[in-house]
Amino acid sequence: MRLGEVVVDVTPLRSGRDFRLLFATQAISMLGTHLTSVAAGLQVYALTGSSVQVGLMSLSLGLSLLVGLVAGGVLADRVDRRRIVLVTRAATAVVITGLAVNAALPDPRVWFVFVAAVLAGGTAGLGGPALMAATPALVAPGQLAAAGALMTLTAQLGAMAGPSLAGVIAAGPGIALCFAIDAVIYVVGLALLAPLPRLAPEGGGEPQHPLRAMGEGLRFLRGNQVVAGLLLIDVCAVVFAMPYALFPELGTEHFGGGPSTVGLLYTAPAVGSFLGALTSGWTGRIHHTGRALIGAVALWGVAITCFGLSPGLWTALAFLALAGLGDTVSEILRRALLQHYTPDRLQGRVGSLWLAQATAGPSVGNVEAGLVARGLGSAAGAAAVGGLVCLAGVAAVAVALPGLRKATLQGPPADEGRTAPAEPSPAAD
Secondary structure, three states, X not given: OOHHHOOOOOHHHHHOHHHHHHHHHHHHHHHHHHHHHHHHHHHHHHHHOOHHHHHHHHHHHHHHHHHHHHHHHHHHOOOOHHHHHHHXXXXXXXXXXXXXXXXXXXXXXXXXXXXXXXXXXXXXXXXXXXXXXXXXXXXOHHHHHHHHHHHHHHHHHHHHHHHHHHHXXXXXXXXXXXXXXXXXXXXXXXXXXXXXXXXXXXXXXXXOOHHHHHHHHXXXXXXXXXXXXXXXXXXXXXXXXXXXXXXXXXXXHHOOOOHHHHHHHHHHHHXXXXXXXXXXXXXXXXXXXXXXXXXXXXXXXXXHHHHHHOOOHHHHHHHHHHHHHHHHHHHHHHHHHHHHHOOHHHHHHHHHHHHHHHHHXXXXXXXXXXXXXXXXXXXXXXXXXXXXXXXXXXXXXXXXXXXXXXXXXXXXXXXXXXXXXXXXXXXXX
């Protein structure tokens, strides 16, 4: 295999201006999102001195995001997706500007941070499905995996650079500058996205009650083995084998370190994820996409099991990096298969379910990991058990849903009869 077939495939960037604009917007937005996230947490803690208040602020953001995603999925399948993205991003820019003004006041108000978290979460949720549904309209069908890899790469770059930059800015010029930079990034993003063409969904504008619209999306999900399998197999990873809540205990007690050790545990998966995205050129060229996806999720489970059994810190970090690599490959393939097997008229609703799971799943998984660690009396044991349960779940999904095993990105477009409830779609053969 040549080097050009391994490194991240940049064909979507060369193929069209519109995807380049979307990519550039996403790249700077990920940096800004982490700036605001870290700055908001620092500000709430500085004003209240309570980690509980920081957690409640994050919970407020998460709940409003989930509500916004459900509504945004229906909206994205009714009206012009470009308009949704522009309006919601403009609204978010106003909210972030308000956070910057509040932080610059002599006596910042903590209640305003909570209100802003709810508003920002709601608007981000409303715009998220439309933004996700825009990608299949801007790239060729055969470039979905490559486009997903590029989007994942921007997320990992933001995750690595954003928090550190936020800490430096907060310690120097101040928290208000973090918010101000993010607000400017949103305005720049609006300017980049404005030239995009109209992205009207197929069948958009048809009168339908929102609950009936969501019901249609759920019926499609139940009737399509590939899409249902994509969501179920992700549950195996993010609910049963999510180790992040265990890192503080493992870093300080199990590995005998301090805050810097805990920081290394959090950083290692991001490094592996970045490398996975950087070497993802093969993901759009393989024929057995479903099998590769199953293997990537299984790799996450194996790596988390080995992480829990690791006797030393550096071995544990290596397995966490390997887990991050598997997670990124899984995300690229899941996103591409989801968009490939979902008709355009349902992209918003099905995408909103995927985004909602990606938001809520890790939170549930972290709670589950903490409870198992308390029951076993060992955080390392909880991680190992979680990895094994993940592997069992992956095996069960793979056996129960043969359509997922046969799924491929090399078949015809998603709109061509892939909704039969009992049998795998022809494109999956």
